[in-house]
Amino acid sequence: MFLIHCPYCGEREQSEFKAGGEAHIVRPKQPTELSDDQWAEYLFMRKNIKGVQFERWVHTHGCRKWFNMVRDTSNDEIKATYKMGEKPPTK
Amino acid sequence: MTNNLRVKSSKFIDETYKISFKFNNKTYYGYKGDTLASALLANGIHLVGRSFKYHRPRGIMTAGSEEPNAIIQLHINTSRTEPNVRATEIEIYEGLEASSQNCWPSVNFDIGGINNFLSPVLPAGFYYKTFMWPASFWEKYEYFIRKSAGLGKSPTEPDPDMYEHRYIHCDVLVIGAGISGIIAAKTSAKNGFKTLLLDEKPYLGGSTIHQNSEHFKINNQISSSWLEKEIHEIKKIDNLEIKTRTSVAAFHGYNFLLARENLTDHLPLHQRDKKIRHRLLKIRAKKVICATGSLERPLIFDNNDRPGILLSSAIEKYSNLFGVACGQKNVLFTNNDSAYETAISLFQKGINVEAIIDNREEVDSKLIKEIEKNNIKIYKGYTVNDTFGYRKINKISIMQLSKDGQKVVGSKISIDCDCLGMSGGWTPAVHLFTQSGGKLKFRDDDQVFIPDKYPSDQISIGSCNGEFTLDEILTGISKRLKDFLNIKKTDYENLEIQSHFNKTKRNIWLLPSDKIIGKTKPFVDYQNDATAKDIKLALREGFRSIEHVKRYTTTGMGTDQGKLGNMHALGIISETAGSRMGELGTTTFRPPYTPLTFGTIVGRNVGEYFDVFRKTPIHDWHVDNKAKFENVGQWKRAWFYPKENESMHEAVQRESKAARDSAGILDASTLGKIDIQGTDASEFLNRVYTNAWSKLAIGKCRYGLMLNEDGMVYDDGVTTRLDENHYIMTTTTGGAATVLGKLEDYLQTEWPELDVYLTSVTDHYATISVCGPNSKKIISKVIPNLDLSDKKFPHMSFKNTKIDKVKCRVMRISFTGEQSYEINVQANYGKSVWDKCMQAGKEFNITPYGTETMHLLRAEKGFIIVGQDTDATMTPIDLQMGWIVSKKKYDFIGKRSLYRSDTIREDRKQLIGLITENPKEVLEEGAQIVLDASKSPVEMLGHVTSSYYSPNLKKSIALGVVKGGKNMMGQKLIIPMENKQINVTVTDPVFLDKENKRLNA
């Protein structure tokens, strides 16, 4: 079970959190302008990387804040967590 | 044969404390400190069970948790009965009753033993090949397989014991209290680390503690005496917690571990009352030190499974720890020096050793010299090629090994014996290390897998790291601990070590025989009866992956997870297939390391605590009034209120009729309530609901439908504008938490610029709904100064008011189609307001109704229930609710998806009403709907989602979803049931009061 560093609360047990899929997918500002294919790209297409992946997590049983996580899915190493709206770490 | 094989008093056994116990209905005696296995052996009993497939007689093989054979059932026919208990682990206590598990009718006469003689027709994969085909026969085979397989019996009564969970946080966790673990724990604790030391045994010191030989010394003291002093010292250290009888079950990522602390299993039954039996420790350690030791390997030769054949180290342990001789004519069989240690131990205790058979040809060591000095015959370069004796070994046959070890040569020599100890070297116990994600490497010198890459802050020390001898363990330990704990000094820098152990080993995975392999039974996995022959067969049949061979032959799939034989299986595969063992890899070790009881896993979450539930403030009233309850999410909701002798159907019909004829009352407190405030609250609602909210006047209510981004209906409910920037949203009972989560997600991640605050207030309010033609009269009695006229208080509006001095919100909204008022009051006043309504409604026969009636009433009106009439594939258009989808709004969640090529298809499943030809016939929810049942394959058009007998319409009504249903009004369809076909007609889903006259009646 992971120990996750919530950017607002600090280190907590994984059982307090929920994962929310791939990070940095922005909801289109003008969905009505999009073709079916473009909309489908936003709606359905997600990466599933073996290796370093950017993910959304929420501290459900804590501060209820959403934040982002960089996690290596091959060994579950959490490289970083950072607040929504912040730039992902480059390294 | 003598019945007492105690040879010498042992300090681990209390011979002044005699304990009687029963095994297979016969009474025996042992002493405090005995395990069931040691006590049985002291009574001359080796035969304790039958093997799984061939039902061969099997005896105790080991002295630890790796035991494959001595699997027993404890306390048969009581609520404490427990299968799969290892006799080598259970400590005896007064009143213990145990029986052999895998034998019928008795261990000495076993019907299944015939399988042994049928074994040529029971090869690997036999079960797959035979019993699985034809599939319909499986049921018949299964009965017999289960009956004779000896899977043990589970208890049929509730467990009388208590269990609990405990969290532990520590700086350093040390697993295993052998010599390495003791040194590590002491070093860690003395350097200020909060340390936890665990061991599965009831005593500390591992195998060194009974190592009573002049040949192994530390600082000129016999190793066991040296270790005793260390143990004495660590017990005095404050920040070191020591737990014995505690077995680590699982080692997860991020140094999270589960361990089972066994607190009462060694106590007499009468002393267990009101005590915790097992405690599951949930440990989060900053650092972990694995000192889990190693397991001795058996040797694989023909008939290596007879009772009386044990691991050499087990024989040593039984004599040193328990003072028990496993036999009077012992022979040891080895490929390394370990058996000589055993021989010396036995010799010291006056236990006779007849001979030692050593695979190695030219080998010498101080240990071997001592054996020779004592006139014990050593056969160097020999192997055991067969054993004899049915219920217990009585003779072995040995032959010389060829130079390459692949053949036997020369003539057979027979040796009489009543006990054979075997040692095939040692396997590091890396199970926990690999569970944590650690990667192993193969050491070719002595053919062992040892830890290579650590996935977390942990190390393995001692024999689990492949350091098998005293000097190997102690020379490196100081530096390893200093590096790992980042400390300058340890107490173990310059130990003087004497260890006379020759490290050479002659590793032959499958020892040769004079017979062809097809005629031999060299067991690799004792518990599952898999032989070397089976593994070779699997390879011949084309299996290559170790995981496949394992499943095909069932090697390593017993409750012991193949702790003894897995390495041999790998070795035989690699030899036969010509691959290198290091490349073959091992099978996956999965938690738990040793089996856990269900009690340990659930802890205190039993009975009413199994799954916590939520009660409304009016719950007790429902209980007092004999309501039947239904689970909705975690809520207990009143389902219906049967009067004396009333069936559910009768109660629901009565409640439904009363609600429309006069008045009904419903506890709706479970509906989710979200308080929404902020200057952008209206804009926010515009974005999350399909309809428009900006123009909703203060004091008005509106029904809203919420979609997922994919356009599918997600939740619904009425939201009320309390003030300019203040709304209260209601959600479905089951959807409350996820709706809040979804709204928070959008607010935080997509629209952080919006000034909106969300608060869940579900538990803060009690909600009481009074409906029916007399509802207005009742409310006017409860709240006399509130103007209830349709003009002042029309449908879909709300008022702030007071009942006596208690503030409340009253909404005039309806889920039944009747005129109806919903009173929201601070939760702790809920019960008193409910009582007031009941009192005021008495003259109108106000009838409390439950969720079933609520569902029926709304179905009469064609109102959907999200999750019952919808699944995650229904758009508002599919539900014929296009009227609620705003055409003007630029965007809302799910809007774009409503005109994807798939969502605009005309032949999607759409909500319709169904009327049965026979008005008395009530359809089954979930039943399939078809057009033509005569043509095969029958096309499924849809299914029934809601179905009731309506007492108000006096006919059966149903809602359903049907492909292209919107354009099928009046169409005749068929519901095919098991014995009949029901004719139905598609109608509008609104069955009652299409003009909504009753809302203002």
Ligand SMILES: [Zn+2]
């Ligand atoms: Zn937090």
